[in-house]
Amino acid sequence: MTMDASPLHTLPMGPHALLVELDDLAHAQALHAEVLRRRAAGTLPAVRDVVPAARTVLLDGVADPHGLAAEIRTWRIPPLTADAGRLIEIPVRYDGPDLAEVAELWGMPAERIPATLAALELRVAFCGFAPGFGYLTGLPEELHLPRRATPRTAVPAGSVALAGEYAGVYPRSSPGGWQLVGSTDAVLWDPRREPAALLAPGARVRFTDAAAASAASVEQPRT
Amino acid sequence: MTPAAALDVVRPGALTTVQDEGRPGHAHLGVPRSGALDAPAHRLANRLVGNPADAATLETTLDGIALRPRTPVTIAATGAPAPVRIDGRPAAWGAPVHVPAGALLDIGRATAGLRTYVAFSGGIDVEPVLGSRSTDLLSGLGPAPLTPGAELPLGIPYFTPPAPDAAPWQAPPRELVLPLLLGPRHDWFTPESLRMLAGPGYRVSPAANRIGLRTQGPALTRAKEDELPSEGMVLGAVQVPPDGLPVVFLADHPVTGGYPVIGVVPEDHLPAAAQAVPGTPIRFVVRDR
Incomplete structure (x- = not known):
C-alpha cells in the first residue's frame, strides 16, 4: 500500500489533550501505530490515553499539548503495513438470526459466508460502545451492510455482527442494531485477564469457521 | 469470634455508589475513567479517617444513606454538607466520627450541594475491576449502585488519623x-x-x-x-x-x-x-x- 503524506491537523482539546485529525481511517490508523511505536521506544512524552477513532487520534493526559502538537507535525508517518499488529483468530459458528438476510444482501448463498469472511483480514480500528467492543475494518465495500431498521433490545454476548463498514463481536449482552451472522465462545472481555480486552486497537482479526475446524478435528485419527 | 468488617445498607438513598479515583488509562479499550465526581471531597474524607487517597468511599446523591457497620469504624462525611446521626444522635460532619458496631449511621439530606462522600477507616473493600472499585454507570463496571440490604466489606484500617484542624468546605456558589x-x-x-x-x-x-x-x-x-x-x-x-x-x-x-x-x-x-x-x-x- 502506498500513501501520500496526509494533511494532519492538530486541534486543541482542553489544557491536557490534543486531537489529531486526518483525512481518512487509513491515515488515522497509521498515526495511531506510529504513536504506539514511539511510546514503546520511549521517545514520546508521557501520554495517559491514546484513543484512536475513525478520522482522529486523541492524546489525553499530556503535560504540554502545544509542544506535542508541534512535534507531531514534523513526524514522517509510514503507511501501515499489512502484517503490523497481532493476529487474533476468532472461531465463529454461523448460526446468527440475520444470516439469511445478509446472504441475500450480499447476493450469495449463506453457505459461502463463512469462507468469505475467513478470507479477510480485519483490523481493530478503535474500541467504543462497551468495554472490549472493537470496531473491525477491512470489509470490502460490496460487503458493507445497513443496520437493522429496528435494533434488538438484547443481543447475546459473543454475537458476531456486521453494520456499515464495520464488523464486531458483542463482549456482553446488550441492545444492538447490527446484523447478527454468528456467535463465538471467544471471551472478548474479562477484567480479571491481562489485557482485559481480547481486541485492542491495531490488532488484526480473522473470523475462522468453527464448523470447519471441529469437522477437521473429528477427522483426525484418535489414539 | 469478631465478625468480618462490613457495612449493612439500611437505606441506600436515591443513588449511592462506591467511588475511588477511577480507572484512567483504559479509554482505548472503551472503558470510561469513572471515579468520584467531587475528587477533592473524596480525598478529604479519606484523609480524615486515615485512608490513602485511593481508598474507596461512598458517593451519595442528595438524600444521603443509612447503614450499620458490623464492627467499630471511624467515618467522615465530606462534600455536600448533610446531617450526620449515630443512633439518632447528631454527630459531626467534616470530621472523623467513631461509629460503634451495630449502630445506625444516618447521613441525611444535603443542606447544600448534591453529593456527600462517606469514608470508612480501611476503605470499602469490594473487588477492584481494572485497578478501581468505582461504579461506572455508563459501562456497568464495578459494583452496582447500593440497594437495601446490600453488604459492603471493609478493608483493614491503616492507622489512627491525626485530627486535621479544619475541613475546608466551600459552599456551592449560587452561580x-x-x-x-x-x-x-x-x-x-x-x-x-x-x-x-x-x-x-x-x-x-x-x-x-x-x-x-x-x-x-x-x-x-x-x-x-x-x-x-x-x-x-x-x-x-x-x-x-x-x-x-x-x-x-x-x-x-x-x-x-x-x-x-x-x-x-x-x-x-x-x-x-x-x-x-x-x-x-x-x-x-x-x-x-
Whole structure:
C-alpha cells in the first residue's frame, strides 16, 4: 500500500489533550501505530490515553499539548503495513438470526459466508460502545451492510455482527442494531485477564469457521 | 469470634455508589475513567479517617444513606454538607466520627450541594475491576449502585488519623462559573452561538448525572451540518447534541462521541459542577486560546 503524506491537523482539546485529525481511517490508523511505536521506544512524552477513532487520534493526559502538537507535525508517518499488529483468530459458528438476510444482501448463498469472511483480514480500528467492543475494518465495500431498521433490545454476548463498514463481536449482552451472522465462545472481555480486552486497537482479526475446524478435528485419527 | 468488617445498607438513598479515583488509562479499550465526581471531597474524607487517597468511599446523591457497620469504624462525611446521626444522635460532619458496631449511621439530606462522600477507616473493600472499585454507570463496571440490604466489606484500617484542624468546605456558589477553552469543534457553530454560550440563560438540568452535566438554556446552532465521525472525548468536554444544549462530560462519560465538542472545562472546575443542584445558573467563561 502506498500513501501520500496526509494533511494532519492538530486541534486543541482542553489544557491536557490534543486531537489529531486526518483525512481518512487509513491515515488515522497509521498515526495511531506510529504513536504506539514511539511510546514503546520511549521517545514520546508521557501520554495517559491514546484513543484512536475513525478520522482522529486523541492524546489525553499530556503535560504540554502545544509542544506535542508541534512535534507531531514534523513526524514522517509510514503507511501501515499489512502484517503490523497481532493476529487474533476468532472461531465463529454461523448460526446468527440475520444470516439469511445478509446472504441475500450480499447476493450469495449463506453457505459461502463463512469462507468469505475467513478470507479477510480485519483490523481493530478503535474500541467504543462497551468495554472490549472493537470496531473491525477491512470489509470490502460490496460487503458493507445497513443496520437493522429496528435494533434488538438484547443481543447475546459473543454475537458476531456486521453494520456499515464495520464488523464486531458483542463482549456482553446488550441492545444492538447490527446484523447478527454468528456467535463465538471467544471471551472478548474479562477484567480479571491481562489485557482485559481480547481486541485492542491495531490488532488484526480473522473470523475462522468453527464448523470447519471441529469437522477437521473429528477427522483426525484418535489414539 | 469478631465478625468480618462490613457495612449493612439500611437505606441506600436515591443513588449511592462506591467511588475511588477511577480507572484512567483504559479509554482505548472503551472503558470510561469513572471515579468520584467531587475528587477533592473524596480525598478529604479519606484523609480524615486515615485512608490513602485511593481508598474507596461512598458517593451519595442528595438524600444521603443509612447503614450499620458490623464492627467499630471511624467515618467522615465530606462534600455536600448533610446531617450526620449515630443512633439518632447528631454527630459531626467534616470530621472523623467513631461509629460503634451495630449502630445506625444516618447521613441525611444535603443542606447544600448534591453529593456527600462517606469514608470508612480501611476503605470499602469490594473487588477492584481494572485497578478501581468505582461504579461506572455508563459501562456497568464495578459494583452496582447500593440497594437495601446490600453488604459492603471493609478493608483493614491503616492507622489512627491525626485530627486535621479544619475541613475546608466551600459552599456551592449560587452561580456555577465554568471556564471553557474553545475547541476542538467550536468552528462547527455559528458566531452567535459562541456569544450565546458566554451569555446568561443556562441552568443545570434535572437530567444531569454522573455521565454529564446536562444544561437547559438557549439552543446552540451549528454552522456546519456535516455528520462528525466519532472521536475521542475527554473529561470536561462540552458536547453539543442535536438539541443544541451543551453537556459537560463528567467521570462516567463515553470514551468516544459523535457530536461536536465546542470546548473543554478544565478538570479542576468539575468538582463544583458535581455539586451544582438542578436549576443552578451556569455561566460559561469562554476563552479562546
